[in-house]
Amino acid sequence: MNRLLLNKVILVLSTLSALIGIGFLFWILATLSYKGVTSIHWSTFTKDLVEGGIRNLLVGQFTMALIATVIAVPLGMMAGIYLREYGHGSKLASIIRNLSDVMMSAPSIVIGVFVFALLVDPVGTYNGWAGAVALAIMMIPIIISTTDNMLALVPQELREAGIALGGSKHKIILQVVIKAAKVGITTGILLSFARIIGETAPLLFTSANNQFFTMDLSGQFPSLTVSIYNLATYPDEASRNLAWAASFILTMIVLLINLFGRFVIRNKK
Amino acid sequence: MGGKLFRNFSFLSATLSFFILVGIFAVLFTYAQDAMHTFGLDFLFNEQWEPGEDDEGGIFGGYIPIVGTLLSTVIAMVIAVPIAMGIAIFLTEIASVKVAKPVSISIELLAAIPSIIYGMWGLFYFAPIVQKTVGGNGVGLLTAGIVLAIMIIPFMAAITRDSMNTTPPVLKESAYAMGATKFDVIKDVVMPYSKGGIIGSVILALGRALGETMAVAFLIGSVMHLPKHITDPTTSIPVLLANNFAEAEDLELSSMYYLALILFVVSFVVISLAKFYFFGRKQR
Numbered sequence: 001m002n003r004l005l006l007n008k009v010i011l012v013l014s015t016l017s018a019l020i021g022i023g024f025l026f027w028i029l030a031t032l033s034y035k036g037v038t039s040i041h042w043s044t045f046t047k048d049l050v051e052g053g054i055r056n057l058l059v060g061q062f063t064m065a066l067i068a069t070v071i072a073v074p075l076g077m078m079a080g081i082y083l084r085e086y087g088h089g090s091k092l093a094s095i096i097r098n099l100s101d102v103m104m105s106a107p108s109i110v111i112g113v114f115v116f117a118l119l120v121d122p123v124g125t126y127n128g129w130a131g132a133v134a135l136a137i138m139m140i141p142i143i144i145s146t147t148d149n150m151l152a153l154v155p156q157e158l159r160e161a162g163i164a165l166g167g168s169k170h171k172i173i174l175q176v177v178i179k180a181a182k183v184g185i186t187t188g189i190l191l192s193f194a195r196i197i198g199e200t201a202p203l204l205f206t207s208a209n210n211q212f213f214t215m216d217l218s219g220q221f222p223s224l225t226v227s228i229y230n231l232a233t234y235p236d237e238a239s240r241n242l243a244w245a246a247s248f249i250l251t252m253i254v255l256l257i258n259l260f261g262r263f264v265i266r267n268k269k
Numbered sequence: 270m271g272g273k274l275f276r277n278f279s280f281l282s283a284t285l286s287f288f289i290l291v292g293i294f295a296v297l298f299t300y301a302q303d304a305m306h307t308f309g310l311d312f313l314f315n316e317q318w319e320p321g322e323d324d325e326g327g328i329f330g331g332y333i334p335i336v337g338t339l340l341s342t343v344i345a346m347v348i349a350v351p352i353a354m355g356i357a358i359f360l361t362e363i364a365s366v367k368v369a370k371p372v373s374i375s376i377e378l379l380a381a382i383p384s385i386i387y388g389m390w391g392l393f394y395f396a397p398i399v400q401k402t403v404g405g406n407g408v409g410l411l412t413a414g415i416v417l418a419i420m421i422i423p424f425m426a427a428i429t430r431d432s433m434n435t436t437p438p439v440l441k442e443s444a445y446a447m448g449a450t451k452f453d454v455i456k457d458v459v460m461p462y463s464k465g466g467i468i469g470s471v472i473l474a475l476g477r478a479l480g481e482t483m484a485v486a487f488l489i490g491s492v493m494h495l496p497k498h499i500t501d502p503t504t505s506i507p508v509l510l511a512n513n514f515a516e517a518e519d520l521e522l523s524s525m526y527y528l529a530l531i532l533f534v535v536s537f538v539v540i541s542l543a544k545f546y547f548f549g550r551k552q553r
Contacts, residue, residue: 003450003452003453004450006450006452007450007451007452007453010358010451010452010455011363011451011452013355014354014355014356014358014359014362014363015355015359015363016355017351017352017353017354017355017356017358017359018355018356018359018360018364018372020352021352021356021372021375021376021379021422021423021426022372022375022376024379024419025375025376025378025379027394028379028382028386028387028390031390031393031394032386032390074282075282075285076282078278078279078281078282078283079279079282079283079285079286081279082276082279082280082282082283083283085279086276086279086280087280087283093283095287096283096284096286096287098541098544098545099286099287099290100286101540101544102290102537102540102541102544103286103289103290105473105476105477105480105536105540106293106480106533106536106537106540107479107480107481107482107507107532107533107536108480108482109480109482109507109510109511109529109532110293110297110480110529110532110533110536111293112510113297113510113514113525113526113529114292114293114296114297116514117296117297117300117526118292118296137289140285140286140289141286144283144286168272169272169276170271170272170275170276171272173275174275194381195381198382198383198384198385198386199383200383200384200385200482200483201482201483201507201511204511204514204515205514205515208515225383225385225483228385228389229385229388229483229486232389232392232487233487243389244389247385247386247389250383250386251382251383251386254381254382254383255378255381255382258377258378258381259378262374
């Protein structure tokens with residue numbers, strides 16, 4: 001084929017691919033918004049699942065995601081600090097870095113099975129703690145990778161200046177290096193929070209679900225995503241509409257956190 | 270004193286991901302023992318999934334969910350790879366910065382949408398279209414594969430774009446100076462230069478498709494049938510786990526752990542391949 005013609009064909013096909021991609025985003029967002037907005041009532045936010053609302057589900061999902069964040073952020077950040085500041089260049093650090101990258105893509109349902117065996121099976125009941133731990137396991141590798149990458153961007157001269165002032169290593173890390181990488185790490189935490197708040201598979205048989213409002217993490221715990229999965233497959237219109245409302249709210253939360261994260265990083269740079 | 274404590278804590282945190290990984294393998298392996306002893310490797314090729322009469326025994330084989338997982342992934346990859354490449358080429362070589370930026374952000378937002386949303390949207394809006402145009406009853410391999418493709422396209426496109434962007438402009442400019450067309454430059458300069466990253470992104474997306482649960486759970490039909498036709502309903506490993514793990518007991522439960530172990534090992538190998546071989550060990 002004529003190479004100029006071939007060139008045109010490929011360029012048109014590529015542009016078409018991009019249009020398809022954007023087309024799907026708007027198609028999904030449009031149906032979600034339409035079905036979501038028409039299904040949301042004031043009572044959606046004030047009532048619990050048992051009465052046809054999602055108040056307890058929102059609280060439950062956020063509670064588990066926040067506990068996961070509280071577990072994952074310090075552990076992930078400390079691990080990232082080790083990889084970049086202490087173990088950098090060592091064989092061990094490079095192995096751990098690679099394993100953590102692999103963990104980041106591990107199937108989430110398998111993490112659910114793992115936590116079930118560890119924290120549900122021995123106790124004999126689904127519980128909110130197990131759900132939070134499953135989410136934390138998903139979050140840790142993301143935090144490690146973000147911290148590692150962001151610390152790598154901190155200029156070596158800053159560390160050297162700290163040493164020249166007689167600072168000890170951990171003081172330099174805490175007061176100079178982390179401060180310099182603060183924005184990047186915060187953005188990473190926000191994005192990984194957005195990622196885990198929308199997870200379903202790790203919660204199916206860890207927290208399971210609860211129709212009622214509860215803050216007791218030692219029993220079955222309400223989950224927004226697990227409820228969407230259940231509600232969507234019920235035959236009645238009311239359940240389906242509630243599933244759409246919940247999906248719309250969940251997507252808005254996830255996309256807004258993402259956009260906010262982007263905005264923060266852009267304003268700082 | 271405080272310094273030592275800080276260092277040790279950071280070291281322990283770092284080793285945690287190693288222990289979690291080994292822990293997952295060990296736990297799945299231990300709980301799968303019953304099924305492994307009873308069925309051995311025949312498990313992989315046995316179509317039966319039949320619980321015993323009084324909850325005792327039974328015969329379990331993983332062939333159907335394994336085939337379902339592989340087929341839905343293959344369908345997804347066949348659709349996703351060309352489109353993702355097209356998007357990446359569009360973003361790096363065709364679009365002006367003004368156009369590329371919003372498109373890039375849209376693609377990344379598409380990647381951030383939770384998979385359960387794709388599943389639900391697919392069930393109510395996409396399955397009927399497949400039913401009308403191709404036949405079948407809407408849910409089945411094809412629908413699951415297509416929606417899975419829609420889900421991994423943005424992910425694949427974003428990584429491919431990043432790899433392509435690493436091509437030094439000087440290389441491209443010298444090719445253009447020789448009279449090369451855009452496609453010549455893409456084919457002979459950008460692609461060879463970013464080959465490793467592109468193949469890596471494809472494999473990483475493959476790993477994601479293999480382990481995807483929620484998008485597929487709504488759409489594959491969740492029945493223990495070997496598909497004869499592309500629109501037939503079937504099941505996959507993650508979907509079987511999602512729907513039946515909680516109710517399973519004894520040998521059936523152990524068989525579920527066996528399947529989870531297979532899925533975990535396969536995705537571990539796939540992801541490691543992408544990381545170590547194609548992306549190379551980037552010393553950052």
